[in-house]
Amino acid sequence: MELNAFNTPESLKTLMVNILNPSDNKTIYDPVAGSGGLLIKALKYSKTTIEGSEGNEIINRIAQLGNMNLIMNGLKRYEIEPKDCFEKINDIKQYDYIIADLPINGFINSVEHYMLYNQYNLNPPRSGRSFASFILFILSKLKLDGKAVFTVSESFLTSQGKEKEIRKLLIERDLLESVISLPMGALLPYTNAKASLLVINKGKSPNLFNKVKFIKAKALDFNKKSNVIDSEEVIKSYLNDSEYSKNSQIIPNENLRNLILSADAYDDEYFISNLMLKEGTGKLLSDLVQIKSGTQPDRNDLSEHGELVLVKIENLSKEILDINLSKDIIHGVNNIEKYYKHIISEDCILVARIGDYLKPTIYRHSEYNKSILIHSNVYALIPSKKRVEFDLEYLYYQLHATFILEQIKSKKVGSVMPYITISNLGQLVVPFVSLENQEQFVNTQKANLIAAERARLEEKSKELGYIEEIEEKELNIVRTITHQLKHQLTGLSTVLSKIQAISTKNNLGELKEYDKDDPRLKVNPGFEKPENENFEETLNKAIKKTDTVNIILRDVEKAIILNLEFSEIKLLDLFNEIKKEYNQKAFSIEITGNNPLIDISKSHFEDLINTLIENAEEHSFEGIKKPKITFNIKTDLTRGIIIIDYKNNGSPLTINEKEYKSILTKSIKSKGTGIGGYYINKIIEAHKGILKIEENLTSGVHFIIEIPIKQIENE
Structure with a gap:
């Protein structure tokens, strides 16, 4: 029996241990052991591990729970040491296997982290959380032929900065064996964030030299509290040597796009787009445009009548027919010299950084809108004159095409609010043809949209009479009910007024429902104090509620019946x-x-x-x-x-x-x-x-x- 306080989901533990596949008489280490569930699973799988297998847990109480867990599972010779794993940086001890379910937000960088960066000749980050230092820690603690399996957030696989430097190190040293994309919710009930498994293997097989295997794990069962992973299918894919199968692909290191390691980036669209790039029938978006980010203006600089229009995400097109940026934008900004890096004056396409859709919108420089400032949740795709010449409307319609939309879907990161990075956006492959063919494509798209809109309007016209008839019937029902209720409430108000007059005349106002010593007035623990208002208070409440309902009915009637002159x-x-x-x-x-x-x-x-x-x-x-x-x-x-x-x-x-x-x-x-x-x-x-x-x-x-x-x- 396991007494885990913070437990890795069972199906994920099973998958991680089977991928690790620890041999007998080898050492196993979990640097973030928690209450020991993952370490116990690995130790039991190995059966005959040698002395030296252990774990670390930074919270003393949880470490104690983990050690109790080890004892109850017949593994009392192993220990979870109550200390930060990074305190072991200078410890020369190394392990055959490392397994870990990392905090989804990464680790806060500290002095020990800087020592690790120096060890690998990398400049340490200034601040913040990341997985980078932990991966360096794993590399330092693995033996020459060691193997590690651990979780990382999806953003680590695609982000720029230090994360990208670490990915580069793994690829250049050919240490990354596999990336296993976990289904959304694999870490439930603790978080719904998207995560993946990294498999680092210093002794990977020759068929994977200078290559990475990408696997997409599927869910067998999913609900709000758990997500059961199809571990058996993932393990089959992991052991399969074929270059391409239903849920896995082996990608040579030189074909990794911009060192992006998300398995979602290497799907069917990847192979099609890769072929297009090789044949010259497709171009990377970054080869067509310069992608410019926006900014969050200071609150004091915001003004409706500002010097410059501020374009926010809500100002972008809501549907494909709204091709151009609206002139009716009510946001403005002053002190524009502070934001010169984010001011747009060229014709371009604006897209949303966050959300499920890019919402492409064309901005054209004009006398009305000579320049605009874009918000931090908006990107500008500015055609580069030094790059390939193309039609702006052609790119606009391509950004609505299914082929591009599928690529965007796979490149979005973030669980609560999906977003796309500039790097990922630049990696979109756009079908590319001559300017003449681009013009034909645009004209065809417009003709199709106009035809579709006409058909929709004709269908709406047919329904309109019926809809208006239904709405009128519903309003008639509301009018009838309102009229009847008003009549009844008027009578009720009159009766209550008479009762109030009788009460005043006969001094009944102070009478209460219960006497002071009535046992029903006793306050029981966990229950509210029983009400015992006097007659006058109760009557006033009834009159007030009746008046409120009368006001509501009056307002409803007024809102429904508008006789305009x-x-x-x-x-x-x-x-x-x-x-x-x-x-x-x-x-x-x-x-x-x-x-x-x-x-x-x-x-x-x-x-x-x-x-x-x-x-x-x-x-x-x-x-x-x-x-x-x-x-x-x-x-x-x-x-x-x-x-x-x-x-x-x-x-x-x-x-x-x-x-x-x-x-x-x-x-x-x-x-x-x-x-x-x-x-x-x-x-x-x-x-x-x-x-x-x-x-x-x-x-x-x-x-x-x-x-x-x-x-x-x-x-």
């Missing part, structure tokens, strides 16, 4: 009229901008403005020293719209735009009915307008409302 109104004048009603409030309202003559339903627009102001007062301004609301009105004659920019400096929204616009959706802290946002959006939509909400703010609220200057019905 349009007239020409000077908008700035209307805002200033409404502002006067709040002059005595504890918050200030600032109104600036144009005074356009616009077609609106005045009563509904007054409701919209009042709702925005009252929502800010009730839900945003608690604890704010100088609460302020601003409205700025702008006219965009080219688009025939007015733009209302609304801000307040209170607490930010804790729900997203979609939730805000939904009926009866509100934040946990809100004391409202959940109708306000839905009602505001309904008024805007009824004016054929659009409501945009800036999400994920750390403070304040920011809305953009766009309304046509003229309503079609009035023209």
Whole structure:
């Protein structure tokens, strides 16, 4: 029986020990032994290991548990020493086998780590966590023909910097025998992070000299708590000498792309793209473009009317038809000289660094947008004049092609939020043809997209009548229920008012349900104190709840039944009229901008403005020293719209735009009915307008409302 406090999943232990395959009378070492589960499995597999097999565990209590575990498994002559394995750097002792399930975040570099780097003539990193020093430690502790199996994060296999230097060392010394890609969730229930096994073998077989075997492990069973690996299939692939099989490939060291060691990088697409590169029918993306990274501007430099537009990931295209960067970006930046390295002035393609999709978007230098600043989660693919000439739209459509998408999928790293590195992005292989054929490809893509969009719109038109009919039926049901409930609640409110009058007249308010000495009022451990409110308190609660339901029904009815009556109104004048009603409030309202003559339903627009102001007062301004609301009105004659920019400096929204616009959706802290946002959006939509909400703010609220200057019905 094993008493592991931090236990490597059983199927992973089985796989690691079988890959290690320790011979009899050899020493085994686990430098991060924990409570000993992996070491015990290896020792039992070997059966006749010699003295000297051992483990290390930095936490004393866990080491004690591990030693108890060894004793209970009949292995009392072995020990897990309670110390940091890196304290053994100067110890000359070496081992035949090393096995370890490493912390997924790597190790913090320390003085001992620097000694290791010096030992291998490498410059140590300045700071941070990595697997690099641990791998050097393993190399120093393996005998001349020793073998090691251990886990690493997927990012170690693809990252630049020190990790890449270590990968280079392993390849140049021909020490890496195999990389086994574990399925997502292989380390559950402790983490869902993607990991791989590295097999280092100082005595690897001749058929693998100057080569690396890549294996993809599959899951036999998966749930939220565990992931059972198909160890038998992996071991078959590991022992198989064939160059290529269903789940494994043997790759010569010289064919390793940019020293990337992720097994996902060497799949079917790899062989196809490799062939394309050899035949000249494909080009690496890094040969076509310069890839430029973005930056995270200082918060104080952010401004809507900044010197330069800031392009964030949410500004990139959401679908293939949105080919060009939108002009309606509300983020701006000042002090641009600080960010000159990340300013883009050339025609290029912008792509997302994080997320499942690249969201390619073409930026074109123009009088409107002479330059842009890209955010840290955005890359710019800038065509290099010194490199191969190509059509920007050709690359745009290729980045949407299945062949490229599959490559991107295999090159993403990160478990919680997938991302792609500049190195991995540059390794994408793009099908390459002459400029004439590129133009034909672009025209074909456009024709296909237009045809597909027409078909979609025709199908939508057929459904539209049916959908509108269903929506109208649903609204009728809501109207009927609202009407009936209002009638019943009015009667209930009247009855409660009569009961309250009777109670007051007969002094019944102090009566309680239980007497003071009633055993039911006894407070039992683990239970809440029983309620024993008096008659007046209970009645007031009932009246309050009835009033709340009445308010909800009133707001629902108001939001559903919009009888708009349009007239020409000077908008700035209307805002200033409404502002006067709040002059005595504890918050200030600032109104600036144009005074356009616009077609609106005045009563509904007054409701919209009042709702925005009252929502800010009730839900945003608690604890704010100088609460302020601003409205700025702008006219965009080219688009025939007015733009209302609304801000307040209170607490930010804790729900997203979609939730805000939904009926009866509100934040946990809100004391409202959940109708306000839905009602505001309904008024805007009824004016054929659009409501945009800036999400994920750390403070304040920011809305953009766009309304046509003229309503079609009035023209």
